[in-house]
Amino acid sequence: MIIDHLDEPLPGSSLRPTPPGVAYTDPEIFTQEQAEIFEKQWNCVLRADSLPQAGTWKTVTVGREEIIVVRTRKAGIAAYYNVCRHRGMRICTTGEGRSKTLKCGYHAWTYALEGELVAAPNLTSMPDVDQEAYGLRPVHVREWLGYVWVCLAEEPPNFDEAVLGEVRTSFGEVESIDNYGIENLACGETKTYDVQANWKLIIENFMECYHCATIHPELTEVIPEFADGLASQRKDGVVHGASFGDEITGFTVDGSSGVAEIPAIAPDQERKYYAITVRPQVFINTVPDHVIIHRMFPVSESRTIVVCDWLFLPEVVEKINAGTLDVSKSVELFHRVNEQDFEACEYTQPSMSSSAYTSGGALVPSEHHISEFHDWWYAALGWRAPEQVRDEQTTAAQA
Numbered sequence: 052m053i054i055d056h057l058d059e060p061l062p063g064s065s066l067r068p069t070p071p072g073v074a075y076t077d078p079e080i081f082t083q084e085q086a087e088i089f090e091k092q093w094n095c096v097l098r099a100d101s102l103p104q105a106g107t108w109k110t111v112t113v114g115r116e117e118i119i120v121v122r123t124r125k126a127g128i129a130a131y132y133n134v135c136r137h138r139g140m141r142i143c144t145t146g147e148g149r150s151k152t153l154k155c156g157y158h159a160w161t162y163a164l165e166g167e168l169v170a171a172p173n174l175t176s177m178p179d180v181d182q183e184a185y186g187l188r189p190v191h192v193r194e195w196l197g198y199v200w201v202c203l204a205e206e207p208p209n210f211d212e213a214v215l216g217e218v219r220t221s222f223g224e225v226e227s228i229d230n231y232g233i234e235n236l237a238c239g240e241t242k243t244y245d246v247q248a249n250w251k252l253i254i255e256n257f258m259e260c261y262h263c264a265t266i267h268p269e270l271t272e273v274i275p276e277f278a279d280g281l282a283s284q285r286k287d288g289v290v291h292g293a294s295f296g297d298e299i300t301g302f303t304v305d306g307s308s309g310v311a312e313i314p315a316i317a318p319d320q321e322r323k324y325y326a327i328t329v330r331p332q333v334f335i336n337t338v339p340d341h342v343i344i345h346r347m348f349p350v351s352e353s354r355t356i357v358v359c360d361w362l363f364l365p366e367v368v369e370k371i372n373a374g375t376l377d378v379s380k381s382v383e384l385f386h387r388v389n390e391q392d393f394e395a396c397e398y399t400q401p402s403m404s405s406s407a408y409t410s411g412g413a414l415v416p417s418e419h420h421i422s423e424f425h426d427w428w429y430a431a432l433g434w435r436a437p438e439q440v441r442d443e444q445t446t447a448a449q450a
């Protein structure tokens with residue numbers, strides 16, 4: 052696959068190119084993304100506390116694979132391909148459940164929660180069958196921030212470098228994400244959005260705030276500097292904390308006070324909003340009293356499921372569950388932001404296949420950092436970015 056830019060802005064222009072429209076519409080490219088990105092990188096799939104007891108399990112889709120994530124008796128959380136080792140039937144045929152073993156519904160091969168084959172009709176008459184070797188095929192699992200992360204690669208990228216390192220670097224040494232104690236927060240609200248847009252449009256949208264003044268009236272009321280278009284994303288190595296407006300007392304839909312603040316946040320983190328992207332499918336947003344985490348699950352080249360959690364201190368969530376505390380104003384702010392962003396992405400997606408967008412679009416200076424995401428994407432698929440090709444051509448022409 053060769054991706055060409057036909058109308059690439061000239062060197063020195065204020066504008067930088069985006070990938071061409073085909074990058075957002077071609078099913079073949081999407082398949083390559085599944086194989087080279089989602090099936091090779093760490094994916095944040097579900098909250099660890101959504102599997103409370105041994106034997107509780109859920110199925111999740113990662114790339115082109117369906118994965119069972121289960122809490123075992125002995126080894127914490129494990130994850131396996133949802134593929135029977137006998138003749139391939141899906142073992143879990145619903146999205147979630149609780150069972151003592153994982154039993155296939157076809158010929159009743161039965162697997163322990165820890166994966167090994169423990170029973171099958173006439174198994175005793177096949178003493179040569181290695182029950183470990185015929186166990187469920189595992190995938191790599193990590194728990195972090197209260198979430199289960201899985202990686203399908205045989206040799207996964209080093210989690211500490213690929214995920215933790217990137218997040219910590221983004222937050223900087225002082226304004227550390229650790230202060231929020233995200234792993235100790237509880238989930239007060241979850242919303243799922245079925246977005247009819249390519250996953251890259253959603254990432255690009257999240258990384259810039261050039262659109263904030265146009266489509267986010269409530270957000271720019273709370274964070275007036277967003278009206279100037281500067282995103283709370285990493286710039287020159289450190290994430291920019293965006294300040295609340297002077298009259299604003301909380302990150303809520305009307306700027307009124309929120310709930311109890313996370314106690315360990317640094318003075319620099321008070322009255323500020325931070326946001327980072329953890330490629331390829333997570334956004335982390337922090338404010339003084341809650342944390343909002345988005346997980347994306349690309350379904351096709353033009354459809355992405357986004358699951359958004361609002362995390363609060365456990366005592367806050369206890370009160371929410373008891374009906375004695377209302378956090379709807381806190382939830383409503385980012386819910387509106389999500390709806391506004393996803394609507395913009397959905398109105399963008401159809402144009403990606405237009406002949407008027409064959410060569411792609413342009414990034415203004417406050418969006419130039421998105422080029423780094425594009426360069427990562429080109430590299431992940433084994434392609435050279437057009438700018439790199441152009442630089443090489445320029446160098447060759449000068450030689």
Ligand code: FES
Binds near residue numbers: 136
């Ligand atoms: S396919 Fe699962 S037991 Fe036969």
Ligand SMILES: [Fe+2]
Binds near residue numbers: 257262263388
């Ligand atoms: Fe937005």
